[in-house]
Amino acid sequence: MPVAMMSFALVAAGCNDDGSGSDGAASPAAHAGTTGPAETSTQPPAPASSPPPTAPSSPAAPSDSGASAGADAAGPGRCTAEGLGMSVKRGDGGAGQVYYELTFVNKSGHTCALNGFPGVSLIQRDGGVIGAPAKRDGASHGTTVLAPGKAAHVVLHTLNQGIADGGCWKRADYLRVYPPGSKEALTLRDPQIRVCGDRFTTTSVER
Template sequence: MAKTSPPVHRTALFASAVAMLALLTACGTENGTTTAPRPTEADRATHTAGATGSTPASRAVPSDTAGSASASARTDGRCQSSELRASVGRVDPGAGQRNFPVVLTNASDRTCTLYGYPGAAFVDASGRQLGPDPERAPASPEAVTLPPGGSAWAGLSFASPEISGARTATPATLLVTPPDERDSLRVRWTAGAVPVGGDESSVSVTVLEAGTGP
């Protein structure tokens, strides 16, 4: 029998080992037992964040954002309804007109600002509005700064019903809403009938200015 030289023998053994390794790998794949590469710490952190929907700590939104926004709204300088007291001054009759100063007074202990037109509405004892909302008299508003106890006024005017012949009603209350506010201030109305319908029934209001009236 021919003898195999040492180099040839080693080559045959190497080829046999390679074939055996390939066979074992194939069997492992078919059985589903092939071991996947071990995930790194970064891979695990990314997977956890994506699965839970949480924000990575490096991108977390500061927890006091909402609080800061609320504080800003409270300190923007605007007079709020809860800080004001409303009143109606004495009538100033004109040529067929009835004019009233509607006064807003700062009842708080801080300085605040009013800008623009107040809202106004006549209502009866049940709270039902009488007539349409007042029209705004054309003007260029200016900011009015009110220290504690300071006042601003706007003119509320309408044609005298006795002269205009408009349909009238007698309100129980005048609702006054400061600019940019939603809550109204209630003022007892004691000045008699106001126009609520028909010709010459419109009511107008002017911009706010410093003081308590003309």
């Protein structure tokens, strides 16, 4: 029967299309069946343009300004006799009072500080002390900071002749001054200071 034979041939041809034929390419399913199940990844694929991971940033190092602030907080060092200049001049007085302004100038190249009372004495040419060192007058004014070239002062106080008993001391050849806290002295020649009435005092350092 021609029709039946033709149907049988078509069925046989369909069976050959499953990849077992020599002239047909094997389907993906057929390859999978022959090589075993495909391996699956548990990690999602990385994006194609993913940037490389960056290391965690480390804490910033302290800046120089912070270190300087710490240094400034400690305050400047004490002014030394070597780093100071000194001068004296007579100031305004009245009612028998005599005042002298003793000035310190910072001649060093760095900021320094003076705090408290100086030691002030009148000295003879042979080095002997005239009378007694100046006594402290009043309370301390605290720390006075001097930048290079800046000045601070104290006020020396005595009396005019005849205002009080005791007469006048011999006129000094030198004025010897120990800045506050210093074991080294400054010396000024011929200071033109004369003490009378046994009154000789100094204030603390101030502007």
